[in-house]
Amino acid sequence: MGGRIITITSGKGGVGKTTTTANIGVGLALLGKSVVCVDTDIGLRNLDLVMGLDNRIVYDLVDVVEGRCRLKQALVRDRHLSELYLLPAAQTRDKTAVSAAQMQALCDELRKEFDFILLDSPAGIETGFHNALAPADEVIIVTTPDVSAVRDADRAIGFVEAQEKGPARLIINRIKSDLVRKGEMLTIEDVVELLAIELIGIVPEDETIIMSTNRGTPAAMDRKSLAGQAFRNIAKRLTGQEVPFMPLPSNDGWLKRLTRFVRPASS
Amino acid sequence: MGILDKLTGRREPSSRTVAKERLQLVLVQDRVQLSPHVLQALKDDLIDTISRYVDIDREAVEITISQNQRESWLVANIPLSRGRAGSRR
Numbered sequence: 001m002g003g004r005i006i007t008i009t010s011g012k013g014g015v016g017k018t019t020t021t022a023n024i025g026v027g028l029a030l031l032g033k034s035v036v037c038v039d040t041d042i043g044l045r046n047l048d049l050v051m052g053l054d055n056r057i058v059y060d061l062v063d064v065v066e067g068r069c070r071l072k073q074a075l076v077r078d079r080h081l082s083e084l085y086l087l088p089a090a091q092t093r094d095k096t097a098v099s100a101a102q103m104q105a106l107c108d109e110l111r112k113e114f115d116f117i118l119l120d121s122p123a124g125i126e127t128g129f130h131n132a133l134a135p136a137d138e139v140i141i142v143t144t145p146d147v148s149a150v151r152d153a154d155r156a157i158g159f160v161e162a163q164e165k166g167p168a169r170l171i172i173n174r175i176k177s178d179l180v181r182k183g184e185m186l187t188i189e190d191v192v193e194l195l196a197i198e199l200i201g202i203v204p205e206d207e208t209i210i211m212s213t214n215r216g217t218p219a220a221m222d223r224k225s226l227a228g229q230a231f232r233n234i235a236k237r238l239t240g241q242e243v244p245f246m247p248l249p250s251n252d253g254w255l256k257r258l259t260r261f262v263r264p265a266s267s
Numbered sequence: 268m269g270i271l272d273k274l275t276g277r278r279e280p281s282s283r284t285v286a287k288e289r290l291q292l293v294l295v296q297d298r299v300q301l302s303p304h305v306l307q308a309l310k311d312d313l314i315d316t317i318s319r320y321v322d323i324d325r326e327a328v329e330i331t332i333s334q335n336q337r338e339s340w341l342v343a344n345i346p347l348s349r350g351r352a353g354s355r356r
C-alpha cells in the first residue's frame with residue numbers, strides 16, 4: 001500500500017501546524033525515511049518559507065492537479081536532506097481550486113514514491129480542512145494549552161471522528177513551563193484529560209523556533225534546540241519507537257535559581 | 268483578590284483550575300450540542316411523559332450528560348413518588 005498519509009491539523013489557527021509539519025518532516029528524513037511535506041493551505045502558502053524553499057518553487061499543487069506539469073516537476077527537494085521534499089501550495093488561487101477527490105488522487109500518487117506524506121492543513125473547519133482530511137490514513141491534532149485552542153481542537157477531533165478518520169493523536173505545542181509551574185496554564189495532563197485522545201508529543205515554547213523559521217531551517221535540524229528535539233522525538237514515535245516525553249525545561253534565569261537556592265523555603 | 272480574602276488568607280483558585288473547569292462545561296455542551304435551555308425543555312417533556320404512566324417526584328428528577336473519554340450519555344434519575352405508588356390519575 002506504500003507510504004503513510006498523515007494530516008496535521010487543528011481547530012484554531014496559528015497553533016503551529018506548519019511548524020510541526022516542517023519539523024516532523026525533517027525528523028523523519030533524519031531517520032532515513034523518504035518524506036514529502038504537502039502544503040494544502042491554498043492561497044496562504046507558508047510551508048515553503050518555514051522549510052526555506054520559497055525561492056526554489058517552479059510549479060505548485062494546483063499546477064499538478066490542473067495538468068500544467070507532472071507531479072515530479074512540482075516537487076522541491078530540501079537543501080540539506082536529500083530524502084525530504086516539499087509540494088508547495090498555490091499562492092494565487094483559493095481553496096476551491098482543488099477538490100477532495102483530486103487531493104485523494106494526488107496523495108495516492110505520492111504514496112507510491114514516499115514513506116511519509118505529511119499534509120499541512122489550513123485552519124478552520126471548512127473546505128480546506130476537509131480536503132486535507134479526505135486522504136488521511138492518520139491524523140495529528142495540534143493545539144496550544146489555552147482555552148480557545150483546546151475548545152476548537154475538540155471540535156476538530158469531533159469532525160475527524162465523524163469522518164471516521166480517527167482516532168486522532170495530539171501534539172500540545174508552545175507549553176510555557178514557568179506558567180505551568182505557577183499554576184497559570186493548563187498542564188499537559190489537563191489537556192489530555194479534556195480532549196481524551198492519545199498524546200504523541202509535547203513541544204515547549206522556544207525562541208529557537210522563531211530564529212529557525214527566520215532562517216528557513218527547521219529547528220529539528222538544530223541539535224541544541226529543545227523544541228527541535230521534541231519534534232525529532234515525535235518523528236521517532238511515528239516510526240514506532242518508544243521515546244519518553246521530555247521533562248519541562250526550567251526557563252528561570254540564573255539569578256532566580258540562585259535566590260531559590262539561597263532561600264529554599266520561599267519556593 | 269479582595270482585602271477580606273487577603274485578611275482571611277483565602278486564595279483565589281489558580282487560573283489553570285478555572286480554565287479547566289470552564290472547559291469541562293463547554294466541551295460537554297459542544298460535543299452533544301445541547302444547550303442548557305434545550306436540556307431543560309427535554310427534562311420537562313420527559314417528566315410530562317413519564318407522569319402519564321407513573322407518579323414521580325417532579326422536583327427530584329435529574330437529567331445529566333455523562334462522559335467517558337469521548338463518548339456521551341444522557342443519564343436520567345427519576346425517583347418515584349412515595350406512598351401512592353402505582354395510583355394513576
Ligand SMILES: Nc1ncnc2c1ncn2[C@@H]1O[C@H](COP(=O)(O)OP(=O)(O)OP(=O)(O)O)[C@@H](O)[C@H]1O
Binds near residue numbers: 010017207
Ligand atoms: N513551540 C513554539 N515556540 C515558539 N514559537 C512557536 C512555536 N510553535 C509555533 N510558533 C510560532 O507560532 C506562529 C504560528 O505557527 P505556524 O505558522 O506553524 O501555525 P499554523 O497553525 O500553521 O498557522 P495557520 O493556522 O495560520 O496555518 C509562528 O510564528 C511560529 O514561529
Ligand SMILES: [Mg+2]
Binds near residue numbers: 018121
Ligand atoms: Mg499554517
